[in-house]
Amino acid sequence: MKSTLAVLALALASSIHAQPVTTQKLIIVGNGEAVGSVVATTSGDHVTVDYAVSNNGRGPRHHEALVLNDRALPVAWSVKGTSLMGGAVDEDFHWADGHAQWKSQAEQGESTAAAPALYVLNDTSPWAYGVYARALLKAPKQSLGTWPSGNMKLEKLQSTDLTANGHTLHADVYAITGIDTKPLYVFLDSKQRLVGTVDGQGTAVLDGYEGAAKQVADVVASLEDQRLRSLGAKLAHNYDRPVRIKNVHVFDPATGKVGPLQTVITFDHHITYVGNDPDKLPPTEDQVVFDGQGGVLVPGLHDMHSHATSDSGLNYIAAGVTSARDMGNVNSFLQTLRARIDAGELIGPRIVPNGFLEGRSPYSAHTGFITDSVEDAVRDVDWYADRGYFQIKIYNSMNPDWVPAIAAEAHRRGMRVTGHVPAFDTPDRVIHDGYDEIAHINQLALGWVLKPGEDTRTPLRLTALARLASLDLNAPNVRATIDLMVARHIVLDPTMSIVERLLVSRAGETPEPEAAVIDHMPISYSRYRKRTFVPAPTPELTAQYNGAVQKSLDILKLLHDKGIRLMPGTDDTNGFSVHRELELYVKAGIPPAEVLRMATLGPEEYFGRADRLGTIERGKLADFFLVAQDPTANISAIRAPRLVMKDGTVFFPSEIYGAIGVKPFAEPPPQEQLVAKPSVH
Structure with a gap:
């Protein structure tokens, strides 16, 4: 494989000198702001791609190199860099002389075939969606077998004109199906260039047409509405x-x-x-x-820490999750989604909304409201209160000095306050400043192991959990915080399942959290879960991460024994993670009946709806x-x-x-x- 890649690199270098070179750039837009880019350089049948996203202090960053044959199928494709949380990416695919080989975080494999199939990337970028679409356009019936497994199909849905800066770009909109639980939507122009798409990182749109990002997102949302309404009519x-x-x-x-x-x-x-x-x-x-x-x-069941998407309701209902608390979303989207679910147009759980407040910084999460002053933050609290939001959720980049004013206004308006512990703040201080609840067990526990000046706006808020392995739960600072939580009736939303997933993830392995579901899932889901999310898991660090998971479970049991209310949440968008969250509480030593109460009656008591649910x-x-x-x-x-x-x-x-x-x-x-x-x- 290494020699093949060396040949590929030499071939690419010579090709760039021999062929005209074209460059295409896409901008990634999240909540109205640029959060990343994709830059593709093409010379003949060779393409290099640089992809980078920075949103909420994290994001994928990698370099791709691929070679295409005359059917627009990749016959060589490599991806090097880092994934969402900083884990290493080193993926390679090669096909020649009827023999395919691939290696990714999820697995390595090979296949013999007279003609190449369409390889599905594990560590993907928006550019890959355009590669898939162009290959499918050349395929009989716009359908292709895929490696490592499965089948991919393309369907043209409509045409649209994207308008920005006084310019108009005509695009055809396609759906790609077969590799995930929902379609990929791609916008291709008359030259079959990718000019728009939407994925978990945001809306990708052709450079210069950033003003059309909302239009792209609205078209995708409309198509998803049509699909989900059709499913709702059939499945309800x-x-x-x-x-x-x-x-x-x-x-x-x-x-x-x-x-x-x-x-x-x-x-x-x-x-x-x-x-x-x-x-x-x-x-x-x-x-x-x-x-x-x-x-x-x-x-x-309840997911007390969700971030709803238009299709997450299907996964929730199928898993027995009939209520969810949304802990931060695009405000206009969430209001519309709730109305459609309540009207029976879409399948989904009852959604209790929390209002997301973030401070302005290079690490800001681009959702909810990003505030530039304490006065803006207080006005944003009132905006949420006017619309009946249950709580305010404060995030990483918020100025710690603004928390008391935010909390006071939220309480005045009848709302509770939850959230992350802002960077350079402490759990004890946010409780004194007005928090009623803390989101994530790591946000609580990091207060006991961080060093002064360490910045939790970065993935450090997860990787520093390795230090928990040696934490003494009888240490004075630990006991002081827990005593304060008891005295102030502070609630914890642990999201233990997502912490476990991040810390025990290992490339090429099926981690315990996924073992019960992974063989049931489409290829993109199953491969994505068999990867390393945290960076550099050396044997020593792996042992620390494993120890941190166990210590986190010990903390959960200690909090439960102290009478602190735990609210089972996942920071995910499916019921499988709710199931795992509850399994972990039992693994921590809490009896199953008590865990079920936490996930059923407990949240309704918290919401004040126990007379109805x-x-x-x-x-x-x-x-x-x-x-x-x-x-x-x-x-x-x-x-x-x-x-x-x-x-x-x-x-x-x-x-x-x-x-x-x-x-x-x-x-x-x-x-x-x-x-x-x-x-x-």
Whole structure:
């Protein structure tokens, strides 16, 4: 492989001298501001690409080199650099003489084929989406097999004119499907150049057309709306008759007990019956009846640290997550998304919004509001309060001296305050300044191990967790903070699952957090999870990271034993991470029934909605899910819901997963076919 790359480099160098050279630049825009760029230099069939993003103190940064054949298929492709959190990227693909070889963070492999397939990058850039689209345009039926596995398809959806700076650029909009749980949308101009796309890093748009970034994002959002509305109409089952679920046990989070076999009936969004004597209520022909087959009904789960996307609702509902707290988003997007979910246009959980406030710095997160003064920050608090936001979330670059004024205004307006511990601040100080809650276990624990002047606006806020391995939980500074949390009734939203994922990630391995789901997922998801997120995991550092995970679990157990409220959240966009979050609490030593209470009734008590949600009782809204096994005996039973009900609407996870390219985890319960009884005269 190394000799091949050397030949590739020499060939590229000679080609650049022999061929006309063209350069194309794309700007990455996040929340209205430039956060990165893609610069591609083409000479004949050789292309080099430089990709860099800096948003929230992190972002991928790598260099690509590729060679294309006459069918626009890459026959050589290398990527070198660093990924989102600073982990090393070293990916290579090569095809020649009927033999393909590849090596990425996820795996290495080879294949024999008379003609090359389309290689799917593990560490990708927006430029790759254009490569995929051009290759598919030349393919029969615009479909290609992909390496390492799978199949990719292209479909033209519409045309549009992008306008900026008095110039107009005509573009065709395509959807690429087959490699992820949702399509990739690409904009190609008349020369088949990539001129726009949207991914997790932001909106990429042709240099000079940054003013059209919102237009690109709006087109993609509209296309996603159409797709998701279509799925919603197909996957949401609404009945004008009572829905009866028989032969089920009911988990009661208030007592921590699973009851005897019962029948549960719902109608018009609400639970209308929960009874221990189902034979006295025989089903009638005007009911929809499901046989729970001895399974357990559990109140809907909550993700108390989400960042909603238009398609994340599908993943949440399929996993039994019927409510979520959004901890920071593009404000206009979140307001629209909530309205569409509440109206039944899109599938998704109930979303409780938090208002995101960030300070201005080179490391700012480009979401919510970025404030330049304490006066602006207070006005932003009022903007959120006027719109009914539950909390204010303060972020890394906020000036610590502004926190008291922000917290005071939030409290005056009836809101709570949560967030990261701003850079150069401490957990103890933010609590004294008005925090009611702290987001992320690392934001709490770093206060015990950071050195003066260290900057947590960078990935240090994660990598410095290695120091936890040797932390003494009886140290005076640790006990002082915990005592302060107890005295002030401070809540912690640990997001332990994302911390674990980052610290135990190792290239080419399936980490424990992903073992239960990875074989069910499309290629892009599964490969992305088999990688190293943290930089330079030497044997010594690996041992420290592993020790930090265990020490974080010890901290969770200590906090729980002290009576500090834990709010299970993930900092992710799918229910799989909620499941893992709860598994980790059990691994820390907290009994499963107590963990389930944290994820069901506890959040509703926190929101002040426990009179409507959080338990399965007559008169409450119908939010719950059915699993085959008892999760109080094995918490992992929650990973396989058979039926989910949210607000009285029935969903079958197997249908949702099938629609987004995920192998289902469980089959739906059988539905009885009732025959009308003869009339009695």
